[in-house]
Amino acid sequence: MAEKYFEYKEILQKRLTPKRYNHSLCVADEAVRLAKKYGGDQEKAYLAGLLHDITKNATVEEHLHIFNKFDIMLNDIEKKSEKLWHAISGSAYIEHMLCITDKEIINSVRYHTTAREDMTHFEKIIYLADFTSSDRDYDDIEIMRAKVEISMEDALDYALSYTIKDLVSRKKQLHLDTIKAYNQYVLKGDK
Helix, strand or coil, X not given: CHHHHHHHHHHHHHHCCHHHHHHHHHHHHHHXXXXXXXXXXXXXXXXXXXXXXXXXXXXXXXXXXXXXHCCCCCCHHHHHCHHHHHHHHHHHHHHHCCCCCCHHHHHHHHXXXXXXXXXXXXXXXXXXXXXXXXXXXXXXXXXHHHHHHHCHHHHHHHHHHHHHHHHHHCCCCCCHHHHHHHHHHHHHHHC
């Protein structure tokens, strides 16, 4: 499967730092593993995982160019949170510049950082693959990896809680998509 996407890998190697390129390969592999485990299109999962950070190392100017060229309006939180830009510009980049038309792949790139309410099964796979790829080493990674082995839903609930706690502890703004996704999981637990 990996050799099929040689041209995308060449693009990524030109666009990303070696560390970020390695991360993209790790996420692609984890996405395939999770798609196999939880039922999903493994080939699409590999491609989405591979491309999820395609604009991560883009300059501010390139992000702004993409937003302008494709009429993307950032909300107030997004304007002040450059760390979120790569998901937004990346989804536009793969759709318009790489001509990827699969909405699941486009949306999984778009929401791999913030998550969102009513995520599709495929979007959850990519979100969690990014969270649990083999190169990740944040404090709760072993807990997160154990949870993803048992239940995708419990892992997503934990990942959203972890993200919110982390952002609050660092006095960072919370994206409304993350809050809505978290609230949806809290409400599911109350039933």
